[in-house]
Amino acid sequence: MSHKGKNSASSAKGKKPAKSNAESKGEDVLQAVVLADSFQDRFKPFTVEKPRCLLPLANTPLIEYTLEFLAMNGVQEVYIYCGAHTNQVEEYIGRSKWASSSKLSPFSVLQFVRVADARSVGDVLRDMDKRSLVDGDFLLVHGDVVSNLILDDALAAHRKRREASAANIMTMILHSGGPEEHRTKTNGITPVFVVDTKTQRCLHYDEMNPLQSDHYLSMDPAIAEELSTEFEIRADLIDAQIDICTPEVLALWSESFDYELPRRNFLHGVLKDWELNGKMIYAEIFEDGYAARASNLQMYDSISRDILGRWTFPFIPENNVFLKQTFKKHINNVIIETGASHAHDAKLQNSVIGTNTSIGSGSKITNSIIGTGCKIGSNVTLDNSFIWNNTTVGDGTTISKSILAGDVVVGKGCSIPTGSLISYCVQISDNISFSTATVLSTVTSTGKQVTKDINLLGPNSNAAPFFDPEDDELDDEDPSRLQKSLIYSLANFNLSTSSISTFNSDDESDDDNDSNFLSADAAHSSRSRLSSFASDDSAGKMSFHADAVHGLLDALRADSGDFDSAKLEFMGLRLANNASDAMMRKAVATAFTRRAVELVTPEHGGLDASKAAERAFTACKGASKFVNEVGVGGGEPEQIEFILSLQRALQHYSKGQEQQTKSSTLLPAMLQQLYALDILEEEGILGWWEDARAVDGESMAALKEKCKVLVEWLENAEEEDDDDDDSDDDSD
Amino acid sequence: MPSVSAGHALDLEKFLKSLKGQALEASINSLISLLKRRQIRGSEPCAIATAHILLQVVARSKWHDVNSLLLNVSRTGRRLVDAQPNELVIGNIVRRVLGLIRDEASEDRGDAGDESASEAPTPTDIVPPASISQQWSSKRFDSASSATVAARPPLVSSYSSINPPKSLFHLLSTSPPTDGDVSPFKTSGASTPTWRGNASQIHALRSEVIDGIEEIKDEISQVDDQIAASAEVQIHPGDLVLVHQPSTTVERFILRAAQKRKFTILIAMAPPRRQHSPENQHAAFRKKLSAAGITVVNVMNGGLMAYMSRVNKVIIGARAVVATGGVVADAGSAAIARAAKEQGAAVVVLNGIYKLSPESPFDESSLIEWGDSSTFVSFSDGPLVSGAEIRTALTELIPPELVDTYITNLGTHSRDHLSSLIADHYKREDADFHIWEEALP
Structure with missing residues (x-):
């Protein structure tokens, strides 16, 4: 592979002088388009106040991982579309080392793209096409990508294919996920790629989800008859949505004005209409390295675990890749930043602790990530949880598998069960226990101040359970429902699904198709209801x-x-x-x-x-x-x-x-x-x-x-x- | 410029090329990023990158006396060390450069004109400075040029690296106040008035220091050849030699011995990584060996111990050597060294003098670098990813008592001799440069 790649690159060089200036410039300078807004709201309630790409993943804003990944691959020019909370993103990047005004920026150009009234990724890309900012091959990534892949070979292969034919417009970077259950595969929606074994051409794309009634995929018979003699149908791939595109991709977006999503609409559509548009898209499937998108809370959780497990090397806290971090690895895989302190009898394991955080005596912290400036009281139990900056947790509180955003105050003796999401600045009084996963926020989904719920959260509270009206608009079969909570489980969804679906095929046996989506707690629920x-x-x-x-x-x-x-x-x-x-x-x-x-x-x-x-x-x-x-x-x-x-x-x-x-x-x-x-x-x-x-x-x-x-x-x-x-x- | 090499991803070569076009601060930061992202890894690339960037610091940063130059260099050095604390060579190179500056400064101060004029050219004429820039990338394996260097008796060939000790000796005899007992800042501070405003002297110092750094770069590039020069002495006919994941230094060493001697070599390979089938490892090396008529046996790490009783010598390429004589080497070497010790086989460590560090960390774990989890386990193995905690050590520390001989570009040394080598190459006041720098305002 790499051998081929080098050849192609040198051949590209040989031909260069014959080409127009613009094109040769495109070959030299690698450009990237970062979509920092994905027009989804799967991180609610956190994204009501902050953009997704600034949410901290292992104490570093998500966008930093994306930009480091681009810098690592020698990208020179970056165009960022911010979308929601544009000002916050622009301000953050403006003050970071990435800003084009900063001398330290590895990028020669970093430009924000503002698109008025964009309502989908498609709108943004159509606008990019109009502006013709990119003039050569470019990387299209989302602002929540975490990856350590070196794309040189893929880029060279892409270039070679493009030299061969202008119809080869795009190369997708995918990562093999193996046949078995994998935490970093997207739950709920399974992408299915049909890829030619020899040419790596992607022939068909579809998505499946456990809520859909028909557990099968329909393929154009022409695929087998005309396009390919040997192909694989892969449902195991981890798709971080990193694409190497030519400008024709943008043109194609412009042609199809109703496409919204890069995968479900664009990819599916372009591949389906291969006879009409004559374009070809390829898939590079990596076995090595790491690539994933923190596209929802479950993925956020998985990627955090991957960072703790050093899969994202070198992007791990201990390497201090990001500016001004001073993490050090200690025994039991505890990674502590300089300036953090913990009592000697605190039991820490497999966790990340940010600077200026203090942990009281007798506390037990496992598999958790704690931000900077937090105060964890004594005898606190934290398990699989994420605590962002400047949060206070009172003595004797128990938190398991939850996310506490910044500036949260949790009183003493509270108990926060698995799956809870507590948004910015929420205060919870002493001795409050929730029986089920709770989503709390100080603002409503439209950003207004919420009327506080004193019954639930105690007298000192300023928050109320968060309720997103848009949830209702979703169809109950929309798989994005599955991705809205921190814990992936079909159990709850079965109930609501079965409650709306009306035809019961009572003895529908377990489908092989979805058996690998099921988490353990879903197994004993009445899945036969899931239909139809x-x-x-x-x-x-x-x-x-x-x-x-x-x-x-x-x-x-x-x-x-x-x-x-x-x-x-x-x-x-x-x-x-x-x-x-x-x-x-x-x-x-x-x-x-x-x-x-x-x-x-x-x-x-x-x-x-x-x-x-x-x-x-x-x-x-x-x-x-x-x-x-x-x-x-x-x-x-x-x-x-x-x-x-x-x-x-x-x-x-x-x-x-x-x-x-x-x-x-x-x-x-x-x-x-x-x-x-x-x-x-x-x-x-x-x-x-x-x-x-x-x-x-x-x-x-x-x-x-x-x-x-x-x-x-x-x-x-x-x-x-x-x-x-x-x-x-x-x-x- | 970027069109020169195939890919876009950054590496040492690209970094060195980018040095000219970039502002100094941007270069330093890009090196720091590369070190942190481990896009420059391994002791030799790290040492070369450090030397290059310090050369830039000396040539391009603003300084008007020795003090501020020392400060600039040590500040940059400290940032580099922080970026990749596991690579001890970075600190070593910074110390070498600091020592060099002190030497040149005191030399010039001691006897203003004639001394520096007569002394300075001596080291540089060993290698003409013209060839420096391409030296690393192209000429490393050029056997013709290496033969001339290596043909010299060991002592002469290492002349360039003796330069610092020579001038240290010189310095001790002419200007006693600069001895380590006195704080470096007092002495140089006292001398500043003579320096300030003397542009020509600053200019002279600058060019001398730059020449000195060029020498260090040359030294790094010649280390392999010079070490290989002692191969024939170490490897005897009929020996059974074990090498562990041979680095280029070790390969050169063995190949040199193969020119004259007939022996058998066991190559202990890394545990099978996922992509590379074991056959592919060191294929070029094995080809060259068999061309020279050497019997090559591949052994997987696991089966190694059975052979140990028959092995005469174990040759290990070091990543760094700490002051106690402990050797930081590829993971797996320590077990081999221990087994060799038990069986009475000699353990020979090859390390360029630039890898010898004055640091002696009290905590072994701070020296060990932990790598990527996907080295041995595939990320696509879902149950293993979520169910197992995977730790991949890239390096480990071989305890000093297991090592019999250290071969450097200066010759063959025993452990007891290391301390004097350290004293020759580094100044005491620079040993903790990253600590005292912080105490400054």
Whole structure:
């Protein structure tokens, strides 16, 4: 490989004089485009206040790793797109050694690229194309890449291919991940690459996730027939999304205006349309070295472990690669920066401790990373946790596998369980224990000050549980849900998935496809529930649900308007996406539930539950008819499914709201309303009452319990044989 | 400039090329980054890079008397040492340069005109300064040039490196106040008035120091040849010689002996790394040996001990030698040295004099460099990555009592002799240059 690489480089040199100036310049100077914003919010709540690329990974902001990686590979010109929190990133880099004004910068050019109203990676790259900043081969990386790969050989191979044909536009740098479970593989979304064994040409790309209904991948038969005689289908690769691109890649982005994601849209699309565009993309698969993206909290955790395990060598704390660090390795793989102190009887193991941090006596710290200026009290137990700068942890507190951001104050004797995320400046009083993983923040997802939750966090607190409304917009089958928490587990998701999915294939056996995604705690959950809409394109499914819910909600919010147009739109969407009945039912249930929940909140008048339910279903002319025809549209089994959908949606949306108590009575109110409107029948409601799925999980059971009165009443009514059929209209 | 070599990734060669075009501070920082990122690794490249950058410091930094020059050099040196504390040679080169400056300064001060004029050329005419810049990259293995150097008797050939001790002797006899008992700053401080404002003297000092550093660079580049000169004395016909992961120094040494002697050589190889099949290791070396008619036996580390009873000599290339005589060498050497000691085989350590460090760390672990976990375990082995803690030592310390002979470019030494070598090459006041520098304002 390397031998070939050298040859090609020398041949490139030989040809150079014949070429135009611009091109030869491109060959000499390696350029890089850094996407410091990936238009995702998987690091919430931390990214509400800080950009992802400045979050500390082993006490160093993520962007430093990316820039060191570029410097290591001899990159000369760097263009950074900052996106969210642009000012913070620019200020940070402006003060660092990377700034072009700094004499120490290894880059000859470091330029920020500002793109107005960019909403996706695609928008940024299309803008880059317009500006024509890059004029030769360039590296396209994200601002959260951690890698120690030397790309010389790959670059030379890329150059050689490009010399051979202008259609060879891109080389992806991938890392082999082995057939077995691996912590640094992305959880949730598995990239699948089809690569020609001989030429390394990438023939097909797709993504799979355990939430999708069909556990198979469809490939263009032309791949086998025309493109390749020998190819590998690899689902084991670790994709750090480091690409060597020619400027044609940007041009291709411009041509396809609707591409958003570099992999799922661009790569998939370009490879699929190979006949049309005639472009070829190659994959260099590295067995050595290290490359990964801290693209979500689980990856953040994995990469931190890899740094502790020295896989990212030389980017390990002990080497002090980053300016002004003075780490030293001590016994038990404890890496302590000068200026940190710890009591002699503190037990430290396999951890990183930043400067000016003090650790009290009797504390036990394992596999953790502690930032600078922290105060860890005595008898504290820290396990697998990340504590960023200037955080105080009181005596006797126990923290396991959690992230505590900067300036957090945790009182004495607290207990913070696995998976908790505590954002900047949160204060927690003494002796507070959480039973489950908690996400706390002082601001809401829109950056406003939160009303503090004294019940949960004690009198001295300034924070409240963090609730991201955008979570709801996501389809329940969107795999990005799997990446939002620190702990990867399908267990919780099974519940919510099964709760919305309606067709149960009860004896679906374990699929080989997803068995390797499963963490141990998912194994004993009821995975057979994990199913199953009619097989259609997963992207289409997601957009259908989101679009449909939005459309319906808008119509409902208009209140007085006619519902027919909304119905028309909905049916159009259905046809366009080939949505199944179950999906429609889900969308309808979600939309009405959200409207009802909305009506209970004080901003919308704070109606009581029955009024809200009534308003939601009857305010718009034709809405009830719509629900009857489209949402339920059938006999007892469909009715049961619809109620289940309502219940699940309600469980979802009332979460984290202050009106929890109020909205929990919404279910009986809505059922009653639907009963009154003759949309649901007794059989349906009673059938649901008997259904085992209705008690799937704690909150579901709680919701069901609220309906007890209604059901009892219905049962009585049945016995009394429709004595007072319509009297319930007025009673609440 | 970047088009000269194939890749974009940085290495020593690129760094040396970039020196001319860059500002001094930028060069220092880029070297520090390279050291930290381990893109320059190994004692010889580190020593060469250090010598080059110190040459730049002397030539281009601002200084108007000896004190400020010393300060500049030691400051830069300290940063380099901090960047890669495990490479002792960096500190050694810095000390050599500091000593050189002190020598030249006191020489010039002692007898202003004639002394420096007569003394200075003597060392430089051993190697003409014209060839310095390409010397490292191209001429290292040029046997023609090495033969002339090596043909000299050992003492003469090492003349260049005796230069510092010679001038130290000279210095001791002419100007006693500079002896180590007195703080270096008092003496040089007292002398500053004579220096200040004397541009020509500064200029002379600058060029002399630069010449001196060029000599150090030459010395580094010639070390292998000079060490190889004593090969015939060490290796006897019929010997069974064991080498462990031969470095270029060791290879040259063995190949030189192979020209005259018939012996058998055992090559102890590193444990199989993941990519390189064991057959590929040292292939060129083995080819040359068999061309010379030497029997070569490859032994994996594990099977080594069975052969040990028959081995006459173990030859180990050092990465550095500490003041006590302990040898920092590739991981695996210490076990071999111990086994050799038990079986009565001689342990011979090859080290250029520039690898001999005046430091004697009290903590062995601070000398050992830990490497990349992926050296022996593939990162794609998921269960092993998450389930095992992997430690890869790159170097280890061979205790001094296991070593019989040290061969340097100055000849063959016993352990007891090391201290006088250290005294010859380094000044006492520079031994802890990285500590006293900090005490300054």
